[in-house]
Amino acid sequence: MAARIEHVVTSGVFSLDGQDFDVDNNVWLVGDDAEVIVVDPSHDPAAVQRAVAGREVVAVVCTHGHNDHVNGAVALAAEVGAPVLLNPADQELWAQAHPDATPDGELSDGQVLRVAGTEVRVLSTPGHTWGSVCLYIPDLAAVLTGDTLFAGGPGATGRSFSDFPTIIESIRERLLTLPPETEVHTGHGDRTTIGAEAPALPEWIARGH
Known part of the structure; x- marks a missing residue:
């Protein structure tokens, strides 16, 4: 089976700088019927594990360290026996969600992850956080941008880090x-x-967000 991208939506709370926000998060699974990479398992690790459906999880990848992108990572990784990967520049943010756990490995610019015969290329894209990364999958003509780029503009930059x-x-x-x-x-x-x-890039620059 060819690699594909699957999608789960989870809901919970994003907390930073003393403020809480109700959010819906996209959780992405990249792989085939045998193995997957899970990207940003948030809020509900049991729901993400159901989507994994018994497949081998090659890695649990966090695009950045905000709690709403990492708060399900440790529990999911323990259940499926996979390493959690994060850019170390976001370690301080990670520790806000997981003070008693550390990621199992690092993400760095140019790194290549492989799943289901497909390359997933790590792009360093700081700004939303210092350690934000995106995941480019040339074979699928897709990029997983975390909170760096949305429909309509950049991710938020008005908070710490x-x-x-x-x-x-x-x-x-x-x-x-x-x-x-x-x-x-x-x-x-x-x-x-x-x-x-x-x-729309010039418009984003002009408006400042």
Whole structure:
């Protein structure tokens, strides 16, 4: 079976800087009928495990360290026997959600993960957090952007560990250079494409978010 991308939505609370927000998160599974990579298992690890459906989990990958993207990672990894991977630049954020656990491995720019005969390339895209990464899958013409890029603009940068000029540079240099037909699978909300978003870059810069 060819690799594919599957989707689960979970709901919970995002907490940062003393504020709480109710959120719906996209959890992505990349793989085939035998093995998968799970990306950003949030809020409800049991629901994510049901979606895994007994397949081998090669890795649990966190695109960044915000609690609503990592709070299910440790429990899921323990159940499926997989390593949790995170860019170490987000260790401080990770510790807010998991003070008694550490990731099993690191993510770095240019790293290649392999699942179901398919390459998943790690792109360093700081800005939403210092350690944010995106996952580009050339064979599937897709990129999983976490909270770096959404339909309609960049991820939020008004809180701790974030910076607007940095996220703009990441989007301009690392994402908008991908083929325009590349489908963007976001951390929250609807999918989009690189081609649909690229023309709006000047507007985002002008509005400052």
